[in-house]
Amino acid sequence: MFLGVVIHACADFVPHYATADRLAPLVLDAVVDLIHGFRMPLFFAVSGYFTALVWQRRGLGSLLQQRARRVLLPLALSLVTVRPALEWSFYLGRVLAGTDPGPVPASAGFPVSPTTSGMAHLWFLWMLCYLVVAFAALVGLGRVARRLAPRTTRALARPGLFVVAMLALSVLMQFLMPTGQFGPAYTDRLLLDLVVVGYYGCFFGAGAACYAPAGHLPSWLLTAQARWPLWGAAALVSLSTGRSLPVEHPVSQAAQVAFAWLTILMLTGLFQRVFAGERGADPRVRWLADASYWTYLVHFPVVLVLQGLVGGRGLPFWVTVPVVLVGAMVICLVSYQYLVRYTALGALLNGWRSRESVRGAAHPRAGTA
Template sequence: MHPPSRFNFIDNLRCFALLLGIVFHAALAYSPYFHNIWLSADSSKAVIFDGLTHWLHLFRMPVFFVIAGFCSALIITKKGAATFIKQRLKRILLPFLVFLPLVIASFIHVLSWGADIATPLPPIYAAFNAMTEPQISTAHLWFLWILIQLCLLHWSVYHISGSLHKRLNCTVNMAIYPLILMACCFVTLLAQPTPFPAPDKLLPQLWALTFYGAFYLFGIILFHNPALFKRAHSAILPLSLTAILSLTAYLVYLPEAPTLQQVIAAAKQGAFTPSGIQHMQVVAIQAVAIVSWTTLILLLGYRFFNQKNNICRYLSDASYWVYLIHVPVLLYIQMPLINTALPAIVKLIISVVGTLSISLLTYHFAVKHTVIGRLLTGNHKNIKKQRDVHT
């Protein structure tokens, strides 16, 4: 039995996660909790953005990695492991190598420009000045860097054991998968601060490969066991209750926001160093919240958004380009806004609408039908015959 040529809920979920990603990065500037950490932190703040950013941080990237694993399994099933790894190297590694220097250059420029025009200056600049040996960061492109490593592992395992999909194609109680994911999240995040950081270091990080790799593997399992979606419909209500309760507990027991002194110390050391029983408790709650919200979003997407939607399809096609450029564009918009007395919610709306508009307009008129567009989304001449998902 051949898989469907298009999974509409994957397009719609990617579109949903993309939009939430822009909202997440924009809201960081107006969150009191992240005021000492974020690059364009604004003196206009509102506590509501603390809840919004913490909530989005829990499930947004895990959902992306589930989608990535699902689509990787789809490509291997349709075209084989050799074609899969060639496409992944072309569609993930090559854009990473091309765009990373451009992204780093844009960050250097916007932060230098921001230092000249922003009043007051975001607190994170004090940490920048304290760094004696700055490390090379992959910025928000860390997703591509982790993903290509997971794809290479996926290809290697499949190359050694071509029957991998048969081993994953088993009928198991749906409850066991979230439990395994929760255990994996707890173990891998135990040595990380809460909220868990972006793994933006250039050197491979075992905790990040294991943490996000578990969700990538979950995506592979879901592809080979589509009945899991249907069997899990009855779990939506208890899963929703678990997600809401765990998020509430997470926000209640979340450690205090790092002070500027702690941020400066972490910048010198290269990382925060969490410890203690309370940290273990928060990590346990965080693990439940991450998995319950990720699973819930996937189930709701499959249940209610598994129909073709031309707008979501277009945004899904544009998502790679938007992902690559949205953070620098957002910073260029938010830096001048620091000098205004507008309410935080107004600044957020300007930031999100402006970033999305610029990203989509540049995609439509300057990228879609160019070499860059073909690199990111495939050959447009054959787009009606085959559309391989890039993440």
């Protein structure tokens, strides 16, 4: 979630540093490609894992209720609050930067046409709703298949085999969705592009397949994650290969998919090592995890206004980007702590939190993941 703030702080939405510094596009484009190449695939892989966890522990009905409450409802509220604020922030940012702001936003509403692009940075929540519905449908089909052909179903429902199938399918999806940039495409319409849904669905499905009923990761995955430095080195090779060729070149597209999978293996292995045991139960880690949801929902308008404030000042990008990034993070995190966390809105996003839980170990609950 926090990496989304970094991407938007680096992108040149309001004319400023990137037009005045020759080095800025090279550095900032590399940062954006690096993050964009794995961020959403990783998110959906983790989301798939926790979707399977909630289903196994609470049942399908509880899963759908929880996702409607923690994902669909916040999305609906954001579309009538954050999304209109984004239009006005884009306009205000250009005014503050001293550039032509274009026409004043004519409406405070959200374009609801199914084919209209307009969800902006909120698209991933709608994508997650699609994938949860698909997951529920597959669970139902699986129950029917187990009754009709139990042996065949058991033979096919092997997690390792399913993950390999998802890996291969993701390569096909990447070839079917040329994006014009490094990494996967995104779709922000109400009627999502099914190829893009299929691509992210591969990571979601792989994550779901990695959940074991006992709550432990499969032994083959733990063995692979233990080699995270190797996957990190391989990911860097894939990143370099993918960026050195035209993004629609077959080798580049294969390298882009490889980069996503390798980075997921590397990061999950690294986090398993760093946050194992008591460190993973640190209430400060839980607080940041909770705050990340609110931060991502509201950060974009803040970033646009801050870009306008620092734009046109003649400052180098290595000054302006940190100012925008730190400023946006401070505003979002402070507002979360004092305006959101212990309110009904905070409960909607993360579940009820008591002030005492900050001093002690926080009880983990499944949120958007």
